[in-house]
Amino acid sequence: MPARPALKGAPSRLDLAVPExxxxxxxxxxxxxxxxxxxxxxxxxxxGCLTLVARGGRPAYLSAQGLMDRERGRPMRPDxxxxxxxxxxxxxxxxxxxxxxxxxxxxDDPVHKFIPEWRDLRVxxxxxxxxxxxxxxxxxxxxxxxxxxxSGLTYGFMERTNxxxxxxxxxxxxxxxGGSLRQMIEQLAELPLEFSPGxxxxxxxxxxxxxxxxxxxxxxxxxEYLHQHIFxxxxxxxxxxxxxxxxxxxxxxxxxxxxxxxxxxxxxPVTSHYTGDVTFFSGGGGLVSTIHDYYRFCQMLxxxxxxxGARVLGRKTVELMTMNHLPGGRDLTELAVxxxxxxxxxxxxxxxxxxVTLDLAVAQAIGSVGEYGWGGAASTAxxxxxxxxxxxxxxxxxxxxxxxxxxxxxKSIVYPALT
Numbered sequence: 053m054p055a056r057p058a059l060k061g062a063p064s065r066l067d068l069a070v071p072e073x074x075x076x077x078x079x080x081x082x083x084x085x086x087x088x089x090x091x092x093x094x095x096x097x098x099x100g101c102l103t104l105v106a107r108g109g110r111p112a113y114l115s116a117q118g119l120m121d122r123e124r125g126r127p128m129r130p131d132x133x134x135x136x137x138x139x140x141x142x143x144x145x146x147x148x149x150x151x152x153x154x155x156x157x158x159x160d161d162p163v164h165k166f167i168p169e170w171r172d173l174r175v176x177x178x179x180x181x182x183x184x185x186x187x188x189x190x191x192x193x194x195x196x197x198x199x200x201x202x203s204g205l206t207y208g209f210m211e212r213t214n215x216x217x218x219x220x221x222x223x224x225x226x227x228x229x230g231g232s233l234r235q236m237i238e239q240l241a242e243l244p245l246e247f248s249p250g251x252x253x254x255x256x257x258x259x260x261x262x263x264x265x266x267x268x269x270x271x272x273x274x275x276e277y278l279h280q281h282i283f284x285x286x287x288x289x290x291x292x293x294x295x296x297x298x299x300x301x302x303x304x305x306x307x308x309x310x311x312x313x314x315x316x317x318x319x320x321p322v323t324s325h326y327t328g329d330v331t332f333f334s335g336g337g338g339l340v341s342t343i344h345d346y347y348r349f350c351q352m353l354x355x356x357x358x359x360x361g362a363r364v365l366g367r368k369t370v371e372l373m374t375m376n377h378l379p380g381g382r383d384l385t386e387l388a389v390x391x392x393x394x395x396x397x398x399x400x401x402x403x404x405x406x407x408v409t410l411d412l413a414v415a416q417a418i419g420s421v422g423e424y425g426w427g428g429a430a431s432t433a434x435x436x437x438x439x440x441x442x443x444x445x446x447x448x449x450x451x452x453x454x455x456x457x458x459x460x461x462x463k464s465i466v467y468p469a470l471t
Contacts, residue, residue, distance in 0.1 A: 065130060066344055069110040072471070080469035081105060081113045087465060093118045096315050097456070098431075099307055100128035101448040104343050105466055108441050109351060114343070120304040120449075121321060131344065133290055133303045134447045135319070135326065137337040137428035138394050141259045143282060143349060144335035145199060145405025148262045148269075149369050150281055156269040159199070159404075162192035163261070166268050169241040175204065176244040181218035186244045193249040195265070198258040199404040200377045202387070204245030205256035212391055215246050225257045231332045233264040233274060246389070253378065253387040253402065255394075263335025274333040285362035286352055288345035293330045293338050300327060303340070306430055306449040318451050337429065343447050346434065350443045354436050374424045374438075376401030376408045383410055394427035394453060396460075417460055418467045425459075433459045440470060 071078045084103055092098045100118025104111055116128040151157070157166070164171035173193065174186035189204070197203040206212075208219030219225070224239050236257070246254055263274045270277050275293050283291050295303045303321035310316045321327070326340055348359060353374075357365030365373075378387055384397035384407075395407040399415030402408060406424040409415060425435030431450040436443050444466055446458055 066104070066111045066114055066347065068114055069108075069112045071112040071469070074107040074110050074112050075471050076105065076107055076112050077469045077471055080465065083465050084113070084462065085115050085117060087461065088117055091461075092456070097309075098448055098450045099305065099315060101446065102128055102130065102132060102134075102343050103447075103462070104347055104443070104445045105469075106347060106351070106443040107470075109355065111347060120302075122307075122315075123305065123317060123320070126301070128304075129302070131290070131302055131342055132447070133295055133299060133340050133342055134432060134449060135304075135306060135428070135430050136339050136341045136346065136432050136447075137430055139341070139346065139426055139428040139432055139434060140335060140337050140339040142353075142405045142426055143278065143339065144259050144263050144266070145373060146349075146353075146365060147266050147274075147278060147282060147335075148199075149365060149373060149404065151266065151269040153366055153369055154269075157195055157265075159196040160194050162194055163198065163203075164192060166265060167237060167241075167261075169238070173204075173241075174244050175248050176213070176215050176246060178214075180214050181221050181243075184214075184218075184244050189245065190248040191250065193245075195262075196377065196404070197249045198261050198265075200402050201253050201256055201258055202250050202378075203256060203258045203261075204247045204249050204251075204254070205240065205258050205261070206246050206254055206390070207256055207392075210255075210390055210392060213246060215244060218243050219257075225260055225332075225334065225336070233260060233267060233333060233335075236260060236332070237264055250379070252389045253384055254390040255392060256390075257336055259336040259405070260334055263333060266335070274335060282349075282364060283345075285364055286345075286348045286359055288341065288348055291339055291341040291345045293326075293333055293340070294328070295321070295324070295326045295340055297327070303327075304449045306451060308451040309455070343445055346445055346447075347443065350434060350436055350445065354438060354441065354443060373404040374406060374408060374422070375403055376410060377403055381410070383414065392454065394433075418463050427453055427459065429453050431456065431458060433462075435459070435463075440467075442466075442470075 105113035210216040306319035352359040356367035399411035420439040423437040427433035
């Protein structure tokens with residue numbers, strides 16, 4: 053893949069405000085370091101992490117702890133590059149909503165209007181690949197179904213149904229270094245849906261389909277579109293689908309636990325596929341980024357679609373994306389059928405690419421109604437709280453997310469810091 057030109061207009065580091073100047077308590081924020089060190093770093097459950105808290109458009113807390121590469125003894129640093137996996141999804145959603153603002157589609161448009169070979173998608177009833185018994189869908193899949201994971205698509209790693217087994221057999225959405233978005237579309241055209249669109253919520257490759265639609269509407273490869281229309285305007289200089297050789301020394305290692313719960317290397321930054329050529333530009337999970345870059349993306353959303361004079365989205369578009377789009381205002385407990393996602397289900401709805409908090413008592417979590425965010429498979433997480441003008445980003449490289457409740461624990465420490 054040809055090298056991208058360097059991005060301009062972004063500072064190379066974050067200038068931190070005094071927490072009290074933005075209505076935060078320095079003493080309470082210090083408990084983040086204490087908690088993460090005592091509970092995760094000292095017992096070697098993770099190698100290292102990076103945490104950012106910003107309020108009022110100003111980062112006020114940034115702490116690098118532990119190691120970004122244990123095997124080489126490299127300490128975590130503020131400009132460490134992370135695999136953000138599904139934190140790619142909100143970026144992809146923003147990209148497609150930019151094209152919505154240009155009139156290319158409506159949310160209730162049937163997907164087959166733009167992917168003709170999907171006109172006759174059917175729903176699984178029984179059988180194994182390639183011998184399925186299927187039925188017609190109750191209604192066509194819409195673009196909003198893709199945004200909200202109500203499309204009937206799934207992920208192969210779910211290992212829950214005969215449909216996701218077919219995804220694994222065919223190789224839908226991977227491997228990361230091969231194939232293309234177009235190839236994935238062709239594969240999916242031959243497979244049944246888990247359910248008729250709109251009947252349930254299931255985490256899926258739907259956001260990769262959104263990335264393909266970005267290519268259809270824009271006429272550009274997805275990676276080029278992101279670079280030109282999001283990364284360049286926002287100064288996200290270290291975000292992309294690969295890590296250039298000059299930046300490998302800033303690329304974190306990725307870890308997992310073995311059977312004895314010991315931390316072991318999963319992906320070495322030097323030999324990682326992210327350092328080679330990539331052709332499958334996964335809108336659902338393919339990007340690497342830094343906490344600096346992702347903060348700029350989050351601040352753009354919190355600021356109503358603008359940052360530093362660059363308008364990425366309209367204010368009303370951001371409002372539309374961050375409201376609950378589940379039918380009847382329901383939460384995920386009433387609709388989710390899958391066994392995995394990047395959010396808890398109780399008291400949480402879903403917008404266009406992000407989870408949305410609906411009821412704090414039901415969610416049993418501190419925070420604000422209307423906060424939104426998501427996470428990634430290596431346990432990274434972020435949330436944005438418009439009511440408190442607050443952004444929190446947590447970066448770590450530990451596979452698989454959900455093993456530890458980093459987000460819930462950080463919320464219980466961060467929100468009491470508000471003064």
